[in-house]
Amino acid sequence: MKKLGKKQIALGGLLVTLTCMSIIALILSLARHYTVDLPYVTQYGIVFDAGSSHTSLYLYKWPGGKQNNTGIVSQQLMCEADGGGIASYVENPPEAGRSLVKCLDVAMAAVPSGQQSTTPLYLGATAGMRLLSLQNPDQSDQILAEVTKTIRGYPFDFRGALILSGTEEGAYGWITINYLLEGLIKYTFEGQWVHPKTGRILGALDMGGASTQISFTPQEPVRDPASAKDLQLYGYKYQVYTHSYLCYGQDQAVKQLQVYLFKTTGSPSIVRHPCYPLGYNLTMTLGELFNSPCVEKPANFDSATSVTFSGASESQSCLDLMENIVNVTDCPYTPDCGFNGAYQPPVYGTFFAFSAYFYTFDFLGLAPQSPLPKVISTIDAFCNRTWESLRAEYPDVREQYLRDYCFAAHYIMTVLLRGYKFNDTWDQIYFYRTVADTDIGWTLGYMLNLTNMIPAERPLVVTGVQHSQFAAEVFFIVFVLFLSLCVIIMLCVWNTEH
């Protein structure tokens, strides 16, 4: 037989390799096609936000099977429970449980029946229940037991009803916005999850009804361990400063000012209120006025006696009153101070202000951001308006909200400018309620944490194929290369022998 030339051997080898490569490419393309066509099952998670003023249910979803360790959780729906916050049911705890039924039924209709038993459900209560547990732990336990009983009547994977600490509430709000705005991890066009450049980490400002939180990564290390939260997310360490001011949510601040005005007026039955609109009268019993651990009760008072707060539409006096409830002078940590003697490093970076911060600024047409002089003049003009003119312009706005917007606006400005000291960095604050159709609040961060969806380690680079398939592909490529090599060696041997 004729001896093969070197060229022919090389050509033979190349042909074998190319044929094998084509087979690999064909198989890979078929395999990839097969993967895309696989119906990936959407997974769900539910969190009840049992706030001081109301309860909401959030239903989150994410594609299951792959990439479930990365930033693609979104909000499918939000449901507002009827009635007030669960802590308001002290007289009738079973009613607290019943108040959740409407939203549980909404979630049942939204989660496919086959997946309900594997859908985790959490209930987190915030400052309203924190206050009740301080005042009467038995009552708060009873309410948590009743909501637990109601939720257990549903097939979801219920993981418990708990009262969050102020630190947790602040830290989970911080995780939520940084997750949603991809400050922690980002999906690139090349299909990889990467750590974004520094400087994109946002601070969080949450104004609730009973407490308010500030959370951010300061430029300097946090000096007070009680307000530092060390997090490791996707392989990176963050030290978050977070402080929750219990009793300084806007509803409790409203109460503190009412009590201040009542006490300084000398216990009369009519009290002038500069923050309420002229023509508006609010009558309540002293029992209602003093029904909170956030205010000091007089030594003896008749809880059935009523008091009427009579609006005066006096913007400047309203603003001046704020220093009676927000103490910006006494602080042992000067200059690293928030308000009421709390330690706070200087604010740093961009902040997102949500919940009641947003509601108030949005109502006044100042969201997501407005220059400081415009903010001040808008609040001033609003606070000088009478109840008659406000009611005529906003017939559909809830009376309590419309009455409190002036107070809330001056209170927010005092907390932000004089409390947190944003005076030189006002334009670093953005007022938002949602990002990518997902509400900003502590609930998403809470669920991501409790379902271990934010790993402490850096995520593996996403391959686009399942692990088993990837392993099979690598094996096949190595095998084919090995085979090609064998063929070339055999050809060489055959060639030398003939």
Ligand SMILES: Nc1ncnc2c1ncn2[C@@H]1O[C@H](COP(=O)(O)OP(=O)(O)O)[C@@H](O)[C@H]1O
């Ligand atoms: N549409 C709205 N307009 C104005 N204020 C609102 C609106 N919706 C909710 N709020 C206020 O936002 C606050 C929400 O607080 P909430 O989350 O219930 O309390 P907390 O977080 O302290 O437990 C309450 O003060 C409530 O009155």
Ligand SMILES: [Ca+2]
């Ligand atoms: Ca809240």
